[in-house]
Amino acid sequence: MGLFFPRKNKMAASEVDGMYLENLDEFVHDEGKVVTYKSLSHALNVHVNQAKQMLFSFVEKSQKEKKPVHVTYLVNGRLKTEDGMMCKVCVAKEGNLEAVKSSLDTVSSVHVYSVQKADLKDSNPLYMSDYDINKNVQLSSSLSGVKCPQAQPRGSDEIDQLEEEKRLQVLSSSQASSSKQPVTGKVQPKKESQQLKAASSTASAPPPKTGKAKGQTTMAQMFTKKATKEQETGETAKTDNGGKENKDSKNVPTGGKAKPKMGGMMAFINKNPTVKCSDSSKELSKPSEQKNGKQEKKIKQEENTKKETSKKTNKTSAKGKEDARKSGAKSKKIKDMSSSDEDEDLAPKKKKRRRIQQPESSSSSEEEMSEDEIVIPPTPPPEPRALSPSPPPSPEPSPPPSPQPDTKKTTKAVNGAGEKRRKHKRVLKSKQFVNEDGFMVTEKVWESESTDASDVEEDKVKPAKTTTQTKQPSPEKKKASPVGKSTKQAGIMSFFKKKAA
Amino acid sequence: MASSSIHQDINVAQIAADIVCEFLEVAFHQILYIRQVYPPGIFQRRKKYNIPVQMSCHPDVNQYLQDTLQTIRPLVEKGEVEKVVLNVTNCQARPLERFVFEVTPPVQPSVNDDSYLLRLEQALRAFVLKINVCDSMLDTLPQDVTFSIHVYTQDSAAASLEQQQLVQNFPWVEADSDSLRMPNARIIPLKTMTSNVIKMQLYVEEGDKTGR
Numbered sequence: 001m002g003l004f005f006p007r008k009n010k011m012a013a014s015e016v017d018g019m020y021l022e023n024l025d026e027f028v029h030d031e032g033k034v035v036t037y038k039s040l041s042h043a044l045n046v047h048v049n050q051a052k053q054m055l056f057s058f059v060e061k062s063q064k065e066k067k068p069v070h071v072t073y074l075v076n077g078r079l080k081t082e083d084g085m086m087c088k089v090c091v092a093k094e095g096n097l098e099a100v101k102s103s104l105d106t107v108s109s110v111h112v113y114s115v116q117k118a119d120l121k122d123s124n125p126l127y128m129s130d131y132d133i134n135k136n137v138q139l140s141s142s143l144s145g146v147k148c149p150q151a152q153p154r155g156s157d158e159i160d161q162l163e164e165e166k167r168l169q170v171l172s173s174s175q176a177s178s179s180k181q182p183v184t185g186k187v188q189p190k191k192e193s194q195q196l197k198a199a200s201s202t203a204s205a206p207p208p209k210t211g212k213a214k215g216q217t218t219m220a221q222m223f224t225k226k227a228t229k230e231q232e233t234g235e236t237a238k239t240d241n242g243g244k245e246n247k248d249s250k251n252v253p254t255g256g257k258a259k260p261k262m263g264g265m266m267a268f269i270n271k272n273p274t275v276k277c278s279d280s281s282k283e284l285s286k287p288s289e290q291k292n293g294k295q296e297k298k299i300k301q302e303e304n305t306k307k308e309t310s311k312k313t314n315k316t317s318a319k320g321k322e323d324a325r326k327s328g329a330k331s332k333k334i335k336d337m338s339s340s341d342e343d344e345d346l347a348p349k350k351k352k353r354r355r356i357q358q359p360e361s362s363s364s365s366e367e368e369m370s371e372d373e374i375v376i377p378p379t380p381p382p383e384p385r386a387l388s389p390s391p392p393p394s395p396e397p398s399p400p401p402s403p404q405p406d407t408k409k410t411t412k413a414v415n416g417a418g419e420k421r422r423k424h425k426r427v428l429k430s431k432q433f434v435n436e437d438g439f440m441v442t443e444k445v446w447e448s449e450s451t452d453a454s455d456v457e458e459d460k461v462k463p464a465k466t467t468t469q470t471k472q473p474s475p476e477k478k479k480a481s482p483v484g485k486s487t488k489q490a491g492i493m494s495f496f497k498k499k500a501a
Numbered sequence: 502m503a504s505s506s507i508h509q510d511i512n513v514a515q516i517a518a519d520i521v522c523e524f525l526e527v528a529f530h531q532i533l534y535i536r537q538v539y540p541p542g543i544f545q546r547r548k549k550y551n552i553p554v555q556m557s558c559h560p561d562v563n564q565y566l567q568d569t570l571q572t573i574r575p576l577v578e579k580g581e582v583e584k585v586v587l588n589v590t591n592c593q594a595r596p597l598e599r600f601v602f603e604v605t606p607p608v609q610p611s612v613n614d615d616s617y618l619l620r621l622e623q624a625l626r627a628f629v630l631k632i633n634v635c636d637s638m639l640d641t642l643p644q645d646v647t648f649s650i651h652v653y654t655q656d657s658a659a660a661s662l663e664q665q666q667l668v669q670n671f672p673w674v675e676a677d678s679d680s681l682r683m684p685n686a687r688i689i690p691l692k693t694m695t696s697n698v699i700k701m702q703l704y705v706e707e708g709d710k711t712g713r
Contacts, residue, residue, distance in 0.1 A: 032634055032638060034634055116637070118635070118637035119637075121534070121535060121636075122546075124553045124633055128626060128629070128633070132623065
């Protein structure tokens with residue numbers, strides 16, 4: 001049987017209802033809008049259940065007054081299929097309502113979904129009329145859904161306090177945790193950056209935009225609290241699922257890597273923690289509002305002033321950022337990875353640690369990087385540029401390589417058994433030359449220099465990603481690529497392609 | 502400085518022209534679907550402006566719409582197009598309904614305020630939504646109808662267009678008065694939009710659909 005709302009609710013605030021019904025009348029008849037229960041609840045700032053009641057009473061009233069309106073219903077029920085019982089939720093037009101209800105084995109509820117004057121041909125207008133509303137998740141969730149009275153967003157003081165505790169933790173435990181960077185850095189930075197955003201922005205509305213992110217911050221807060229309790233033990237805390245255990249055990253280390261900008265720097269720069277703190281906090285409040293590409297630039301500027309240590313932070317921060325960009329959907333993969341990492345030997349961890357710690361002690365300005373990590377700085381996310389008159393391939397890779405035209409990075413190729421007789425140093429140099437088309441090409445080229453025999457091998461590795469082309473002979477025509485095209489070009493092209501098929 | 506501002510204006514005009522032509526194509530397809538000018542079977546659901554829209558799969562219809570918009574695009578860029586009309590006519594070429602898109606260039610063309618064009622996209626979405634529900638305001642059309650597209654522009658622009666056509670093989674003819682006039686027409690405004698990129702207004706002129 002269909003579930004309709006009990007009468008007593010309707011009779012409780014009849015005057016208010018009357019006003020609401022007038023508004024609704026105006027929306028439907030005057031403005032010809034498609035009024036869904038969601039848009040009504042947002043417009044009148046009432047709970048969705050009340051909005052549905054209003055729609056229902058409006059429909060009844062219209063039927064009495066012979067002013068026909070078209071109604072769609074949300075039908076909820078169970079259906080028996082070969083695979084078992086299936087729950088079905090669908091939107092049905094009034095004409096189809098009985099048919100849909102009879103197709104289900106049991107009907108749990110029938111609610112009014114929308115009311116409009118026009119007879120809709122398909123469901124497009126229903127989606128469109130809620131489109132802008134769905135962006136405003138805070139209001140949506142406050143007007144509907146299940147609520148937990150104990151779940152309150154934290155105040156900014158509390159967040160500041162937690163951050164302080166974490167910082168202290170990170171300082172003390174950074175040494176023990178370097179190996180787990182790549183894995184854990186991925187999961188935490190998003191949460192941590194959310195936390196930082198919370199701290200920096202006004203406390204009136206919680207800054208995380210989506211409800212999902214909000215969930216994540218509460219999770220993160222849960223974990224950080226636990227981290228303060230178990231300081232340097234590698235034990236996993238008791239959490240809800242096994243997957244989260246790994247996060248917890250690495251929480252102390254992730255404290256270091258998790259805040260890619262702040263924590264990473266804290267871990268590796270032990271010189272002036274307070275000074276660093278202020279710098280990084282300034283840097284952090286800005287990047288949270290800027291694009292990732294600009295973040296790279298800021299961090300790279302620091303690099304020029306402080307060579308080794310800042311480069312490392314760049315490495316970790318770039319990694320952390322790259323990982324932060326990955327959505328929460330990938331966190332499961334990471335959880336699996338982290339569980340497998342735990343089972344690995346300690347030997348590879350030590351190797352990595354060694355590499356990172358050595359430059360700290362060494363006086364040379366050359367940095368050691370593993371080959372995998374080289375990939376990260378030159379590949380920032382290619383975000384669609386709004387107004388970009390220059391041709392598309394050039395802007396994306398150019399910002400990160402440009403501030404480092406002459407940096408040299410070396411790797412120690414430690415051959416399997418660890419023999420270090422012949423030291424092959426691979427130096428990343430950027431070379432400029434004019435290629436056959438008359439373009440001036442800047443390429444990043446790996447040259448491996450071995451100390452014993454003084455021959456230089458050129459390995460052109462990954463030139464494609466980092467070439468910037470400027471026409472020397474003929475002036476570049478600045479094509480006004482229209483703003484809309486960068487985002488809408490695909491739309492038109494898809495029309496054409498599909499047509500041809 | 503002057504050259505850069507001119508450069509900026511030209512950019513905006515091109516951008517505006519592209520956006521308008523894209524939007525008109527989407528709107529025309531949507532109108533053909535909603536008013537059931539063609540059977541719904543030829544339409545396929547596509548995505549534009551992040552919402553589902555209906556687009557026809559019929560090659561001739563698509564070709565006609567595209568050619569039309571391609572030829573008027575240079576006129577829109579120069580701001581010489583006053584309005585673009587989708588004329589729904591019955592078999593005797595008598596107009597029953599006219600969807601009029603009035604397009605004017607803005608007072609101060611610039612893309613600085615809305616550089617990601619999010620508000621513009623929102624406005625265009627609202628247009629499409631309004632087209633979807635315009636049924637309620639219009640009388641039903643008879644079964645056998647067809648459509649044509651008219652463009653209101655200036656004489657000089659029309660002349661320049663003729664020169665172009667020979668190259669493009671898509672001739673435009675001056676519409677005769679029969680296909681323009683509708684006795685006892687009423688105007689139903691649908692949507693208006695103002696922005697720094699383009700100003701657009703959509704209304705429907707509805708004639709007498711019964712009789713003859």
